[in-house]
Amino acid sequence: MQRRERNLGLLYSAPLTIFLFLAFLAPICLVAAFSAMPEKVFSLTQMPDFSAYRTVLEQGYWKSVAWSLFMAFVATLILLVICWPLAFGMAKVFKRFTLVLTIGVVMTLFVSENIRLFGWVLTLMKGGLIEGYWRHWTGVGFDAPLYNGPIIVFGLVYVYLPFMLFPLAQGIAMVPDDARQSAYDLGATRWQILKEIDLPLAMPGIMVGSLLTFVLAAGAMAESKLLGGRAIITIADEVQTAFTYGQNWPLGSALAMVLIAIIGTVAIWAISKADLDKMMGRKA
Amino acid sequence: MKLSRRSFTAGLGAAGAASLLKPSMSLAARPDELNILCWEGYNTDDVLGPFRDLNPGATVRAESGTSDPDMINKLRAGEVNVWDLINLNQPWARGQLYPAGLIKPLDKERFMPFFEKMTPEYGNPPYPLAFAEDEELIGMPQRYGPFSFVVNTDKISREMAEDMGWKLFLEPDMADRFGILTYDNWNIMHMCLTADLNPFESLDEAGFTAFEDTAAKIFAGAKLMSDDLVAMNTALINGEIDAYFTGGTYTASPARLDGMTQIRGITPKSGPIDGKGGVVWAELTSLVNNPDPSPLAADFLEFVQKPEIAKAVGFAEGTYNPVAQMGDPDVFAMWDSDELDAIQWDSLEEESANSVEYDEVADYDKLMEIYTVLRRG
Numbered sequence: 001m002q003r004r005e006r007n008l009g010l011l012y013s014a015p016l017t018i019f020l021f022l023a024f025l026a027p028i029c030l031v032a033a034f035s036a037m038p039e040k041v042f043s044l045t046q047m048p049d050f051s052a053y054r055t056v057l058e059q060g061y062w063k064s065v066a067w068s069l070f071m072a073f074v075a076t077l078i079l080l081v082i083c084w085p086l087a088f089g090m091a092k093v094f095k096r097f098t099l100v101l102t103i104g105v106v107m108t109l110f111v112s113e114n115i116r117l118f119g120w121v122l123t124l125m126k127g128g129l130i131e132g133y134w135r136h137w138t139g140v141g142f143d144a145p146l147y148n149g150p151i152i153v154f155g156l157v158y159v160y161l162p163f164m165l166f167p168l169a170q171g172i173a174m175v176p177d178d179a180r181q182s183a184y185d186l187g188a189t190r191w192q193i194l195k196e197i198d199l200p201l202a203m204p205g206i207m208v209g210s211l212l213t214f215v216l217a218a219g220a221m222a223e224s225k226l227l228g229g230r231a232i233i234t235i236a237d238e239v240q241t242a243f244t245y246g247q248n249w250p251l252g253s254a255l256a257m258v259l260i261a262i263i264g265t266v267a268i269w270a271i272s273k274a275d276l277d278k279m280m281g282r283k284a
Numbered sequence: 285m286k287l288s289r290r291s292f293t294a295g296l297g298a299a300g301a302a303s304l305l306k307p308s309m310s311l312a313a314r315p316d317e318l319n320i321l322c323w324e325g326y327n328t329d330d331v332l333g334p335f336r337d338l339n340p341g342a343t344v345r346a347e348s349g350t351s352d353p354d355m356i357n358k359l360r361a362g363e364v365n366v367w368d369l370i371n372l373n374q375p376w377a378r379g380q381l382y383p384a385g386l387i388k389p390l391d392k393e394r395f396m397p398f399f400e401k402m403t404p405e406y407g408n409p410p411y412p413l414a415f416a417e418d419e420e421l422i423g424m425p426q427r428y429g430p431f432s433f434v435v436n437t438d439k440i441s442r443e444m445a446e447d448m449g450w451k452l453f454l455e456p457d458m459a460d461r462f463g464i465l466t467y468d469n470w471n472i473m474h475m476c477l478t479a480d481l482n483p484f485e486s487l488d489e490a491g492f493t494a495f496e497d498t499a500a501k502i503f504a505g506a507k508l509m510s511d512d513l514v515a516m517n518t519a520l521i522n523g524e525i526d527a528y529f530t531g532g533t534y535t536a537s538p539a540r541l542d543g544m545t546q547i548r549g550i551t552p553k554s555g556p557i558d559g560k561g562g563v564v565w566a567e568l569t570s571l572v573n574n575p576d577p578s579p580l581a582a583d584f585l586e587f588v589q590k591p592e593i594a595k596a597v598g599f600a601e602g603t604y605n606p607v608a609q610m611g612d613p614d615v616f617a618m619w620d621s622d623e624l625d626a627i628q629w630d631s632l633e634e635e636s637a638n639s640v641e642y643d644e645v646a647d648y649d650k651l652m653e654i655y656t657v658l659r660r661g
Contacts, residue, residue: 060660121518147507244353
């Protein structure tokens with residue numbers, strides 16, 4: 001009986017499994033296969049020689065990988081700090097205003113990322129909204145804060161804010177008020193409550209939010225292209241160049257595989273470190 | 285027949301599976317279908333609308349690409365079954381698409397007469413680069429334009445820019461005063477010209493070193509890089525930069541038509557290729573080697589030679605360009621004086637004369653490697 005049930009389970013899940021395989025795993029397998037091909041070929045019928053990976057190592061692509069990961073890490077940290085009070089307010093304080101805030105943040109997602117970033121360019125550029133008015137009123141102009149590394153991180157923070165905010169608010173909502181109040185009654189300071197109660201109990205939200213933002217930011221390129229004036233070339237940009245102007249699909253695939261491997265390792269490591277089930281109280 | 289929920293689901297599953305197995309089934313009605321892969325312009329209602337009126341019942345679709353290699357990738361990835369026409373800059377057609385069997389020759393009898401009405405550069409003799417090495421006609425030229433660099437003439441005069449040519453970007457006091465429009469393949473060509481090299485011939489070791497030194501200097505001096513021509517024009521108009529490396533009529537014309545005529549494409553007066561330092565591009569529209577071809581493809585190619593359609597292609601939204609068909613007085617009459625000024629008609633002939641044809645870069649792979657390493661900084 002039990003065996004039959006298990007078989008039924010497999011059968012029931014088969015359509016979804018097949019769909020996931022075709023839609024999700026197959027493209028990655030294709031990229032993996034291409035990455036092993038000799039450079040500059042456009043079919044999978046060649047003998048694999050992994051030469052694209054050698055090119056990745058020899059031609060300094062690690063710089064772009066390192067920059068992308070570093071900027072994603074910094075953006076995630078900044079987002080965590082910015083979003084914590086906001087998420088706390090949404091989960092515990094704002095009540096009805098939470099809905100307004102949610103709609104406000106979600107609305108930004110209705111507009112394409114490129115258009116929103118270009119809006120920032122028009123705001124920040126020389127003669128733009130800020131500098132233009134400033135010069136009009138004071139007669140003194142200043143250089144636009146565009147085309148450098150920090151502005152790219154700003155762009156990442158701006159674009160990926162919702163991806164940190166909502167999981168974090170969800171996480172904080174899971175912290176029982178009773179636990180916080182008991183801690184106060186027992187004489188805990190605000191800092192102790194944050195450290196001993198809020199952070200550990202909201203950890204699932206923190207983990208999910210951080211992973212989402214880090215993974216998305218590591219693969220981003222529009223921020224560097226539009227706001228940063230390509231002052232830093234991201235790894236996603238390198239992948240695009242290899243596939244298009246380089247006409248070198250194996251090199252693009254190898255670069256993509258390197259990014260997938262690094263991000264995958266980080267994600268799996270983080271998820272295994274933080275046992276979500278345990279934190280959510282489903283296991284003893 | 286009684287349709288139960290189970291049989292309906294099973295049928296749906298089977299239909300879904302069938303569509304996965306045989307994607308070409310959706311392309312059955314080919315005589316009534318035309319799919320065009322093109323640069324912006326051919327996909328506008330001004331161009332497609334009249335063609336649809338001429339062919340009622342036909343499904344005419346056009347998709348605009350964002351770069352030549354992007355569009356080539358689509359064909360390489362198996363979409364030769366989908367597209368009937370492809371519109372690309374000419375070296376890709378000759379260098380990549382025709383040798384790879386992705387496009388096929390045109391009927392010379394039908395299309396050669398159109399060359400007679402073109403501007404002298406394209407019509408007399410018929411544009412040599414529209415022909416493959418085996419002398420087959422592989423595409424029809426239409427839009428073209430000189431493509432070197434762009435300056436704000438309020439800051440840098442046209443004469444000075446033309447006289448200094450590419451060396452302008454190596455001047456110490458130009459550091460942080462220019463941007464790079466990162467059309468990578470064009471940047472490579474232009475960096476070769478800046479280094480007094482001919483990009484269309486193989487380079488020796490000294491050549492590669494010269495390219496590397498020059499490219500490094502240009503990247504170091506650039507204030508910003510972007511592959512977006514609007515971003516580049518905006519920076520030029522608001523004074524963020526005074527010039528941008530790589531650009532021409534195609535990129536300057538939208539700003540010029542808006543009245544910002546100080547934005548001007550510049551063609552150097554001299555350079556390393558037989559004394560010429562500018563480059564001119566021309567697009568070719570070619571028949572895709574579709575195993576199930578649509579007869580409408582060649583009809584469309586003939587249709588876009590008409591005066592009002594040639595004008596619509598040249599003056600599509602986004603960018604404005606001269607067309608080879610302007611050699612025909614009926615076509616030329618369609619342009620008003622502001623529009624002619626936007627495409628720098630006053631200097632077009634002179635600029636074309638100072639330019640060499642955009643061609644395949646001989647050592648593209650090696651130069652692209654050097655370029656990407658240096659761009660990364």
